[in-house]
Structures are given as C-alpha cells and as structure tokens.
Amino acid sequence: MKANTSALMRKGYSTGVLSGMTWGLDTVLIGVAMAMAPFVENPVLLIGGTFICSMLHDAFAALWMLIIMGCKGRLKELWPAFKSKDGLFCALGALFGGPLAMTFYMLAIAKGGAALTATVTACYPLLGSAMAMVILKEKVRIRGWLGLLICILGIIYIGYTPAGDTDVNIVGGIMLAALAAIGWATEGVVCGYGMKAGNVDPQMALLIRELTSGIVYILLVAPIMVGGYGNLVTGTSAVFSDTACWLTLFFTALIGMISFFCWYTAIDLIGAAKALCLNVTYSFWAVVFTFIIVGSTLSVNIIVGSILVVAGVAVATLVSRKKK
Secondary structure, three states, X not given: OOOXXXXXXXXXXXXXXXXXXXXXXXXXXXXXXXXXXXXXXXXXXXXXXXXXXXXXHHHHHHHHHHHHHHHOOOHHHHHHHHOOHHHHHHHHHHHHHHHHHHHHHHHHHHHHXXXXXXXXXXXXXXXXXXXXXXXXXXXXOXXXXXXXXXXXXXXXXXXXXXXXXXXXXXXXXHHHHHHHHHHHHHHHHHHHHHHHOOOOXXXXXXXXXXXXXXXXXXXXXXXXXXXXXXXXXXXXXXXXXXXXXXXXXXXXXXXXXXXXXXXXXXXXXXXXXXXXXXXXXXXXXXXHHHHHHHOOOOOHHHHHHHHHXXXXXXXHHOOOXXXX
C-alpha cells in the first residue's frame, strides 16, 4: 500500500470504485455479445463459446495495452519487466485470475449450476483479504471485515435463487467454485506483491497480465475446452464473420482493460484488501447497466441486495475522522 497522502488515498478509492463500475459494464456487454448470432447459431460456440469469448476478450485487451504502451514508447520496458522477479509474480497472478479461475468457474456452473457457483465465488474478497493480511502484511480492521461480509451477503441475495434442478452436483460444484474464488483472490494478492517494490507499475503489470492470460488461453485453455485447434479456428472464424459481434467484443475488451488498470492501481495505492472490497461492487453496477442497456426489470432481490452492497462498501471504506 503506497498511498501516504490524502490525495493518493482518494485516488486509490476512486479507481477502486471505477474498477467495479467498468467491470459491471464489461459483464453486461459480454452478455450482449454472446447473445449475437455467432454464439447462438454456430455449433462450436454453442458448446465452447464462453471459453472462446474469454480468449478473445483477453487477447483484445492485450492488443489495447500494446497499442497504449507503444504510443507511450514503453514497449522496450516489457521484456526487462517480464523477466524480473516482480514481473514473474504479475504473470503468475494472471494465470491464477485468468485462465485457471475462469475455467474452474465455468466447470462449476456446468457441475453445480449458476446460482450455486455465483454464491460460492462471491466469497473471493474474504479470501483475498485474508491472504493480503498474511502475504502482504496488510491490516484489516473489524469494520473492514464487517463491511466486506455485508457486501458478500448483498451479492448472494442478488444472485441466488434456489435451484429446482435435481441433477446438479452440489459437492462438485462447491469445490470447483471454491477453486475459482481462490484463483481470483490469489491474483489480487500475487499481483499486489509484484507491484509492491515499485519496479513494476500498474500499467506494465496489466500489460504482462493480459499478454500472459491471452497467450495461455490461445495455446492451451481454449483448444482443450472446445475440443482441439480445429474447433478453436472454426469458432473464432464464426465470431469474426459477424462484424457487430467482434467489434462489440473489441470495445468490451477496452472496458475490461480499463477496469483491470483501475483495479491494479487501487491495489498499488490502498492495498489488495480494500481494492477487492471496492472491485466486488461490480455486481451492483452490472444490475444498473443491465437495467440501462438491456431494459430488464428490477426485482426486490436486486434492489435489496444492491443496497446491501453499497452499505457494505461504505462501512468498510469510509474513513472516520479523529476528534481533536
């Protein structure tokens, strides 16, 4: 945690909030893209569309970062940063939070259902905060834990509906979802450790993250999950045959890249524990943007759960002033 002035603290909190806001928008736009013709008509995408979508999302985000860092004349810093100890930690965090966590997340949905998976993975900020205390030596006050717990209860209330499907594997779903939660929590802490010394800044850390995740998706995860490189090429070609679809994903990747940059900046300034608490508000923002873009109705669960999320963030992050 590097914020040692009120201005840096405000920047840390504002970027943390913005990370949740933009990730909520990213989530909605991915849903819009996956409702387009290629993902509902192509046989390969009907089965493995989520993995190809995730691959393209991270690959496009890496392209955006390459363009931005190239315009800043910083691409020459990439290899020295990547092969450094701090850069390798950022790459390791990318593996945990990108391909590994997302793969376990999708397998958990297949095994235990979306409701169960969303409920279990909502606990990842608690895991991240606990890990930050042990690994990064961050201090989390009782109020922080209370606020985080309120956030998670709100997320669970928003997303959980009792499943009527008796075919779901509860134990298997919980185990896979827990692995996904551990992966996301680990990314925040490990990348925070990589940026702690100051040798790798958030922008370079994000470039390493997106390149690592995109390459691993293309070479390993996506081919395995869709049944080989042939299916991968077929599915990817189907996406690029629809201009509106791939342009939507390309723009969505820009939003996702901004979200990760804000999150990494918040981790760098105010620490992984607080950044995770602010980032998890994406569930609230996803509801807001779904209402604005898609026009869905707001249920009682959504309204009450969203209020709990906002209240939890307020409890966890609002700084009380000492009386003189």
